[in-house]
Structure formats: C-alpha cells, structure tokens
Amino acid sequence: MSQASPSSFPNGVRTRFAPSPTGYLHLGGARTALFAWAFARHHRGTFILRIEDTDVERSTPEAVQAILDGMQWLDLGHDEGPFYQMQRMPRYREVVARMLAEGKAYHCYASPVELDAMREAQRARGEKPRYDGRWRPEPGKQLPNPPEGINPVVRFRNPLDGEVSWNDLVKGPITISNQEMDDLIIARADGTPTYNFCVCVDDHDMAITHVIRGDDHVNNTPRQINILRALGAELPTYGHVPMILGPDGEKLSKRHGAVSVMQYAEDGYLPEAMINYLARLGWSHGDDELFTREQLIEWFDVDHLTKSAAQWDPKKLAWVNNHYIKLADNQRLADLVRPRIVAIYGSIESGPPLDQVVALMKDRCETLVQLAEASLLFYHPYQVDAALKAEHISETIKPVLQDFAAQAEAIEWKRESIQALIKSVLAKHGLKMPQLAVPLRVLVTGRTQTPSVDAVLELFGRDVVLERVRSA
Numbered sequence: 001m002s003q004a005s006p007s008s009f010p011n012g013v014r015t016r017f018a019p020s021p022t023g024y025l026h027l028g029g030a031r032t033a034l035f036a037w038a039f040a041r042h043h044r045g046t047f048i049l050r051i052e053d054t055d056v057e058r059s060t061p062e063a064v065q066a067i068l069d070g071m072q073w074l075d076l077g078h079d080e081g082p083f084y085q086m087q088r089m090p091r092y093r094e095v096v097a098r099m100l101a102e103g104k105a106y107h108c109y110a111s112p113v114e115l116d117a118m119r120e121a122q123r124a125r126g127e128k129p130r131y132d133g134r135w136r137p138e139p140g141k142q143l144p145n146p147p148e149g150i151n152p153v154v155r156f157r158n159p160l161d162g163e164v165s166w167n168d169l170v171k172g173p174i175t176i177s178n179q180e181m182d183d184l185i186i187a188r189a190d191g192t193p194t195y196n197f198c199v200c201v202d203d204h205d206m207a208i209t210h211v212i213r214g215d216d217h218v219n220n221t222p223r224q225i226n227i228l229r230a231l232g233a234e235l236p237t238y239g240h241v242p243m244i245l246g247p248d249g250e251k252l253s254k255r256h257g258a259v260s261v262m263q264y265a266e267d268g269y270l271p272e273a274m275i276n277y278l279a280r281l282g283w284s285h286g287d288d289e290l291f292t293r294e295q296l297i298e299w300f301d302v303d304h305l306t307k308s309a310a311q312w313d314p315k316k317l318a319w320v321n322n323h324y325i326k327l328a329d330n331q332r333l334a335d336l337v338r339p340r341i342v343a344i345y346g347s348i349e350s351g352p353p354l355d356q357v358v359a360l361m362k363d364r365c366e367t368l369v370q371l372a373e374a375s376l377l378f379y380h381p382y383q384v385d386a387a388l389k390a391e392h393i394s395e396t397i398k399p400v401l402q403d404f405a406a407q408a409e410a411i412e413w414k415r416e417s418i419q420a421l422i423k424s425v426l427a428k429h430g431l432k433m434p435q436l437a438v439p440l441r442v443l444v445t446g447r448t449q450t451p452s453v454d455a456v457l458e459l460f461g462r463d464v465v466l467e468r469v470r471s472a
Contacts, residue, residue, distance in 0.1 A: 013045025014209045017071075018199070020052045020061035024260030025070030027252065027312070028244050031278045033240065037076045038279070038300040048206055049078035054085050054134035054198055065460075070261040074271050075293075082207070085198050092193040095201050095231070096154055096186060104230045106185060107152035108135040129183040131155070154187035154225055156197070164222035169239025169302040176222040179195070183293060184214045184223055200224050204233035212302075215240040239302055242309040243284050252312055268340075268368030270328065273321040290323055318366040325371065326360050330355040333362060333371065340372035341379060351378040352459040360455050377445055378459060382468070384446045392442045393472050400436060401428050401443070405469045413462045419454040443468050 040047040052061040099105040119129035127431040158181050165175040186197035218240050234438050244252045285299040341348055357375045365371040385450040404425050411417045437453045444465055450456045
C-alpha cells in the first residue's frame with residue numbers, strides 16, 4: 001500500500017495530541033505529544049491540542065490543568081486549541097442523526113441483561129463474544145417492535161465483508177478483517193457519544209493528516225477508519241509507537257518513576273533534558289544522544305521511529321539532565337534554585353551571589369535538587385564540628401594558617417591570586433596541597449570536601465575567610 005507523503009496534503013501537515021483528562025500527563029503521553037509536535041514542526045505544519053473529556057465520571061478540571069501545565073513546562077506549544085469534546089456535543093449529535101438518516105447507523109434496544117446472556121451463550125459455544133446484529137436492519141429482515149421503556153443505543157453499521165488496511169508509519173502494513181469487528185456503539189442510551197466516534201468526528205472536522213499515538217490504540221484504528229469512511233472523510237496517516245518499559249522490561253509503572261511529568265519538574269529536571277531524553281525513547285538520529293530542540297525539529301522523521309518498545313533508564317535521564325545543567329545560563333539556574341534553597345534554609349541574603357555559586361557547583365549536580373543542596377554550602381548557618389576541627393586543625397598547621405591569613409590581607413581577592421598564595425605558603429612550609437587545603441575547607445565551610453578550595457574561598461569573600469581562619 002502506498003504511503004502519502006507530508007507534502008501531498010493541501011492544507012499541510014496537521015497533527016494532534018488528544019489526552020483524556022483522567023489523571024496527570026504521564027511519560028508515555030508526554031512522548032506521544034512530543035512526537036506529534038516534532039513531526040508538525042519539522043514539516044512546518046499545525047499542532048493541535050484536543051482534550052477528550054467525555055468520560056464525565058473520571059475527567060476532572062485538575063487533570064485538565066495538569067495536562068496544560070505539563071505541556072507548558074515542556075514548551076510543546078499548540079497552534080490550535082485546546083478543544084474540549086464536551087463543548088462539541090451538538091456537533092456529535094448532529095453527525096449521529098445524519099448517520100441514522102443515511103442508514104449508516106441504527107438503534108439497538110438490546111438490554112444489558114440480554115447482551116450478557118448473548119455473550120455467555122457465545123462463550124459456551126467457543127465463539128468470540130460479540131454483538132450478533134440482532135437489531136441491525138437488513139433487506140428482508142423483520143425486526144421486532146421496539147420494547148417500551150428502553151432507550152436505545154446507536155450502533156455503527158460496520159461492513160460485514162472485506163478488510164481494513166493501512167500502512168502504519170511505525171509498524172508497516174496492517175490488515176484487519178471486517179468480520180473481526182462487530183457493530184460499535186457510537187452513542188449511549190443517554191445520548192452521549194462514545195470515544196471512537198468522537199475521535200473520528202474530531203479528526204475529520206480538524207482535518208488531521210497524521211495520527212501519532214501509542215500502540216495501545218492499534219485495535220481502535222480499523223474501527224475508526226470504517227467510521228471515517230462512512231463520514232466521507234479523508235483518512236489520516238497512522239503511526240503507532242510502542243510503549244515505554246521500565247528498566248526491568250516490565251510495563252512502566254509508578255515504581256519505575258512513571259509519575260507526572262510535573263513531578264520531574266519538582267524533582268529538579270530541566271524541560272530541555274526531558275525533551276531530549278523522551279525523544280530518544282523510540283526515535284533516533286544516528287548515534288546522537290544529545291541534541292537541541294532546534295536539532296530535533298530539523299532531524300525528526302518517522303523513518304527512525306523504532307518498532308520495539310523503549311526502556312526507561314533513570315540513570316540515563318540523570319546523565320542527560322547533568323549535561324543540560326552544565327550548559328544552562330547561570331542566572332536562569334539561580335532563579336530555579338533560589339526557592340529550593342529558601343525552602344530548605346530560609347534565606348540566601350548573607351551569602352555570595354547565587355549565580356556565581358551555581359556556576360561553581362553545577363558541574364557535579366544531576367538535578368536542581370542536588371544543586372540547591374550543594375549551594376547550601378554558602379548559605380547554611382556556619383558551624384564547625386568540634387571533632388572535625390580537632391582532627392584536621394593540628395598545632396602544627398595553625399602557624400601555616402596564620403601565615404596564609406596574614407598574606408591574604410594584601411592580595412587581590414581573585415581565584416588566581418588565592419591559588420598562587422596557597423602554592424607560595426605550601427612551598428614556604430614544605431607541605432603538600434591537602435595539608436593546607438583540607439584545614440582551610442574545614443575552617444571556612446565546616447566540611448572536608450568542596451569544589452576547588454581557591455574558588456570556594458573567592459566566593460566566601462576575604463572578610464569571612466580571614467575571620468574563620470583566624471578562629472583556629
């Protein structure tokens with residue numbers, strides 16, 4: 001079967017992300033949104049956000065907001081929408097009425113008890129449970145009179161013969177026999193339309209050209225194709241991406257970290273890191289592991305979407321996040337880290353400029369949480385453990401420390417000058433670097449391990465350093 005190229009669509013490429021607001025925006029949904037967004041951006045097309053909120057019992061305003069927040073954090077901006085299916089009910093009812101009038105749908109009065117009995121009898125005969133078409137109008141078929149007191153559902157007249165075929169962007173050619181499908185309910189007894197029907201009307205009305213979604217929707221696709229054909233609609237091109245598995249090869253769950261994407265924001269991951277990592281879960285561009293958003297748009301194609309399930313790797317995500325933290329603008333990092341430090345300690349007023357602190361600390365941090373904790377070195381209340389001080393501040397080293405303090409009065413308080421002074425004092429007293437650096441760290445920071453001691457001393461400032469060194 002031939003596959004239409006993006007350039008063959010007169011209105012350009014139009015993709016959509018259509019989540020159901022029954023919970024947060026999870027990792028699989030975020031990846032689906034990313035692929036649909038990247039495909040549209042690559043082809044200079046249109047990306048549409050549609051909220052499929054017809055599940056009234058489970059859909060909540062909080063879940064809608066969680067989806068919008070997640071999309072905003074990831075910066076997956078939509079060109080049209082968000083459209084809400086609950087606001088399109090008159091349109092769905094109009095289409096149902098038209099399909100009834102055209103004989104493409106029909107009323108079914110079978111009660112739930114009747115349908116259960118039908119399925120039990122089919123199972124007993126070793127048959128696949130399915131609606132048997134008892135209320136389906138056919139030439140020469142005599143239908144019973146509609147029973148009183150039962151509101152009918154509306155069923156779609158699925159073709160009885162033939163097959164449905166499509167060339168999936170990811171999985172390749174797929175063919176399903178129409179005999180495998182029964183007559184789908186498209187409107188419930190209370191008149192509300194069903195999921196598969198609403199999707200078709202929306203995709204038709206919104207002129208969607210490409211549907212990129214999870215492969216849990218593969219079984220919906222032949223039903224939707226038949227409904228779209230009954231509507232006289234142009235069929236979109238479908239691509240079904242495999243699910244994301246946990247590190248153990250099992251379905252991704254909360255124990256693997258399958259939480260809201262906003263939880264990753266809370267946990268200190270940068271959106272550009274999440275975009276980069278999610279893109280590599282099921283898509284590749286050669287051996288490139290790290291790339292910008294602009295490169296993703298330039299490179300993204302469906303030819304390199306993988307047929308096999310991707311595996312979630314928290315360590316890999318942390319590595320990617322560290323890469324982007326190291327690249328990030330220091331003032332931006334400071335703005336992101338400041339409220340985290342304030343939440344832990346309460347103030348950063350007494351320390352050095354935060355952008356300079358994060359510049360020093362960021363290389364070794366995998367998350368903003370770690371960066372905030374590391375930056376506390378410069379902001380937490382000063383205290384040196386007595387045992388630590390006794391261990392590292394010997395009577396032998398005290399004169400060396402005082403010599404350092406005396407000479408430090410006169411130098412330019414820059415990292416290079418501090419480093420030169422430390423080397424000079426070491427040479428004068430015949431010592432190795434750790435013999436002076438560790439005592440300086442302990443006295444100034446209360447810790448034995450910090451980034452380069454000259455950089456740390458520079459940020460603390462001359463007055464603070466000399467006061468604490470002289471306290472030995």
